[in-house]
Amino acid sequence: MSGEDLILDVADLWVAFPSYRAAPVHALKGVDLQIAPGAMIGLVGESGSGKTTLARAIMGLVPPPGVVERGRVLFAGKDLRRMDAEARRHLLGREIAMVIPNPRAELNPVIPVGRQIANVVFHHLGVSRKEATGVALDMLRAVRIPDPERRLNAYPHELSGGMAQRVVIAIALACSPKLVISDDATSGLDVTVQAQVLDLLRSMVQEKGAATLFITRDVAITAHFCTRIAVIYAGQLVEMADTRAFFARPAHPYSIMLLAAFSHNPALRARWTRAAGEIADAAGEGCAFAQRCVRRQPRCLTDIPTLRAIAPGHLARCHYPVEERQ
Amino acid sequence: MPILRYIGRRVLFVIPQLFGIILVSFFLVKLIPGDPAVMMLGPTASTQSIAELRDKLGLSKPLITQFGRYLHDVARGDLGTSWQTTRPVTEDLFQRFPATLELITLGLLVALAIGFPLGVAAARRRRGPIRKFADYYGLLAGALPDFWLALVLIYVFYTALGWIPAPLGRIDMAVVPPPTVTGSLVIDSLIAGNLAALASSLGHLLLPVLTLGLINAGPILKMTQSTVERTLSSDFIRYAEMCGLPRRVVLRQAVRAALPSVLTIVSVLYGFLIGGAVLVEIVFSWGGAGQYAVQGVLNADVNPVLGFVVFSAVLSLVIYLVVDLLYFALDPRMRG
Numbered sequence: 084m085s086g087e088d089l090i091l092d093v094a095d096l097w098v099a100f101p102s103y104r105a106a107p108v109h110a111l112k113g114v115d116l117q118i119a120p121g122a123m124i125g126l127v128g129e130s131g132s133g134k135t136t137l138a139r140a141i142m143g144l145v146p147p148p149g150v151v152e153r154g155r156v157l158f159a160g161k162d163l164r165r166m167d168a169e170a171r172r173h174l175l176g177r178e179i180a181m182v183i184p185n186p187r188a189e190l191n192p193v194i195p196v197g198r199q200i201a202n203v204v205f206h207h208l209g210v211s212r213k214e215a216t217g218v219a220l221d222m223l224r225a226v227r228i229p230d231p232e233r234r235l236n237a238y239p240h241e242l243s244g245g246m247a248q249r250v251v252i253a254i255a256l257a258c259s260p261k262l263v264i265s266d267d268a269t270s271g272l273d274v275t276v277q278a279q280v281l282d283l284l285r286s287m288v289q290e291k292g293a294a295t296l297f298i299t300r301d302v303a304i305t306a307h308f309c310t311r312i313a314v315i316y317a318g319q320l321v322e323m324a325d326t327r328a329f330f331a332r333p334a335h336p337y338s339i340m341l342l343a344a345f346s347h348n349p350a351l352r353a354r355w356t357r358a359a360g361e362i363a364d365a366a367g368e369g370c371a372f373a374q375r376c377v378r379r380q381p382r383c384l385t386d387i388p389t390l391r392a393i394a395p396g397h398l399a400r401c402h403y404p405v406e407e408r409q
Numbered sequence: 410m411p412i413l414r415y416i417g418r419r420v421l422f423v424i425p426q427l428f429g430i431i432l433v434s435f436f437l438v439k440l441i442p443g444d445p446a447v448m449m450l451g452p453t454a455s456t457q458s459i460a461e462l463r464d465k466l467g468l469s470k471p472l473i474t475q476f477g478r479y480l481h482d483v484a485r486g487d488l489g490t491s492w493q494t495t496r497p498v499t500e501d502l503f504q505r506f507p508a509t510l511e512l513i514t515l516g517l518l519v520a521l522a523i524g525f526p527l528g529v530a531a532a533r534r535r536r537g538p539i540r541k542f543a544d545y546y547g548l549l550a551g552a553l554p555d556f557w558l559a560l561v562l563i564y565v566f567y568t569a570l571g572w573i574p575a576p577l578g579r580i581d582m583a584v585v586p587p588p589t590v591t592g593s594l595v596i597d598s599l600i601a602g603n604l605a606a607l608a609s610s611l612g613h614l615l616l617p618v619l620t621l622g623l624i625n626a627g628p629i630l631k632m633t634q635s636t637v638e639r640t641l642s643s644d645f646i647r648y649a650e651m652c653g654l655p656r657r658v659v660l661r662q663a664v665r666a667a668l669p670s671v672l673t674i675v676s677v678l679y680g681f682l683i684g685g686a687v688l689v690e691i692v693f694s695w696g697g698a699g700q701y702a703v704q705g706v707l708n709a710d711v712n713p714v715l716g717f718v719v720f721s722a723v724l725s726l727v728i729y730l731v732v733d734l735l736y737f738a739l740d741p742r743m744r745g
């Protein structure tokens with residue numbers, strides 16, 4: 084697919100957090116990621132791997148002192164990094180929308196939720212306040228919040244976590260965005276509510292035809308949710324494949340470790356996880372995952388692996404990708 | 410209604426709170442050196458007349474008996490007499506408290522008008538001239554004594570420029586004051602339609618109010634700046650930015666979120682200034698409540714001191730109640 088047709092095209096994105104004494108921490112080290120219109124990409128990785136930083140960098144909102152050192156972010160062909168801040172602001176919330184993990188802390192505590200939805204509509208779509216409130220009510224209905232007329236005036240603290248998450252989904256989809264980034268959106272919810280909210284999110288983005296970058300620590304969720312999966316480790320994508328191929332033949336040892344962690348098979352988990360004692364002794368210039376990798380070879384400590392195709396559309400950053408089914 | 414329940418509980422605690430405050434201040438005041446009987450009769454009095462007076466005043470009884478008697482009187486609204494003014498303390502205080510309240514209320518309004526916008530402006534940018542100015546201002550306002558600033562202002566605006574009436578009292582001797590309604594000369598002049606009194610009282614208020622305003626703008630500035638700064642990097646502001654809300658809207662939300670903290674610092678300053686404005690009162694011969702209490706301390710005149718404490722305590726309790734009601738209005742989470 085050519086660059087023109089992609090909704091999001093991230094290339095060689097580097098983000099650093101300078102630290103006062105030590106060398107800067109690189110949260111992202113050359114990330115490439117393409118999202119086609121309407122696609123649902125799952126981004127999986129453990130905590131601290133750089134998922135949130137990637138979401139923020141796409142929006143141009145890396146928190147200080149972080150800086151985007153290098154790279155390109157094209158949104159529908161427009162270079163977001165070259166765009167002035169005001170023009171980019173007009174895209175956020177309207178064309179690129181965010182679903183956040185902890186809505187009861189991130190919604191404004193002193194503004195009724197209906198007005199928070201209406202605010203976004205009002206400032207982006209140039210409608211009257213009254214029309215914006217009408218849209219807010221429609222959105223509350225669409226995310227299936229019971230008694231929406233009354234909930235319009237509720238404050239975030241008066242809602243359950245699941246309800247608040249629905250409000251956030253309503254805000255994200257109110258302006259019919261082209262790209263929805265969902266960052267760990269259900270991690271704070273209990274399992275049943277989580278499933279309901281995920282189903283809702285999926286049906287809403289499908290209905291609006293938005294592309295989705297679905298960020299999660301839980302690789303199992305992505306199986307039902309995404310068309311394609313990217314695995315991130317220490318600021319680098321280490322594997323990317325269509326969902327079916329990824330679950331059938333995961334190639335990177337780290338991906339397999341993540342999958343094994345969610346399986347109910349202790350032997351599988353043990354086979355792909357290095358014991359804690361073994362982790363520290365390996366250090367080198369090579370593969371970033373080498374210290375924890377069960378397949379590590381001498382070459383892994385000296386040569387840096389690149390992200391390369393091991394099958395059509397299936398990329399892995401590993402010298403010795405796994406070929407057999409797990 | 411959680412708010413009514415809350416007020417009810419609050420009022421219920423007023424009596425024990427007042428009792429505790431009177432208890433502590435009574436014994437503290439009794440520790441002040443100096444015998445009222447000696448002070449009243451002067452250095453030439455005989456030992457016998459002093460002893461007689463002490464008996465009459467009840468000073469020869471044990472402290473605990475004296476305390477009981479004082480409580481008994483307070484319960485009936487009698488705060489005793491000041492031997493210096495020879496008038497009931499309640500009357501004296503009802504005359505002087507409005508003077509102090511008018512002064513510190515206007516002073517804090519000026520402080521807010523300076524400190525709040527400056528704090529917001531300073532919070533918006535971590536660098537730049539406004540931020541620098543705010544930093545120096547906060548430092549200076551914290552370091553300068555208010556009475557010193559008062560003297561400088563008097564020197565500049567009265568002595569050197571002559572723009573301001575003589576800094577003596579609340580109104581010119583030659584101007585007929587309005588009949589007392591609220592005790593605030595500004596309000597009473599307005600009620601009476603007495604423009605001469607209004608102009609004169611405003612002229613007299615100008616410098617002391619400016620003094621209190623300039624000094625107390627410091628803490629308000631610091632509190633506003635740090636709170637707005639903190640909210641600007643908070644989760645919900647970051648989310649508002651992610652939603653692409655205009656910068657001025659995001660800033661308004663951050664400022665709105667900072668209001669409870671600003672309210673807190675203003676109420677603390679208000680409670681403090683009831684007695685804490687005393688040096689400014691003295692410099693301007695204001696005749697306010699703080700000045701009255703200090704005269705009492707210096708002359709072993711116990712009743713004005715205790716009376717001042719009781720008045721201030723009641724006033725503070727009222728202020729905190731009002732502040733709590735404002736918190737309720739500002740923060741839906743408190744309405745439960």
Ligand SMILES: Nc1ncnc2c1ncn2[C@@H]1O[C@H](COP(=O)(O)OP(=O)(O)O)[C@@H](O)[C@H]1O
Nearest residue numbers: 100108110129130131132133134135136137146
């Ligand atoms: N505000 C910050 N200051 C300094 N370092 C940060 C900050 N945010 C993130 N990082 C660094 O970036 C890395 C990735 O963080 P993040 O993107 O939040 O990971 P994830 O969302 O995958 O849990 C972290 O391990 C940390 O080292």
Ligand code: SF4
Nearest residue numbers: 370373376383401402
């Ligand atoms: S390159 Fe070597 S160390 Fe790195 S993941 Fe592959 S096998 Fe493991």
Ligand SMILES: [Mg+2]
Nearest residue numbers: 134135136267
């Ligand atoms: Mg994260």
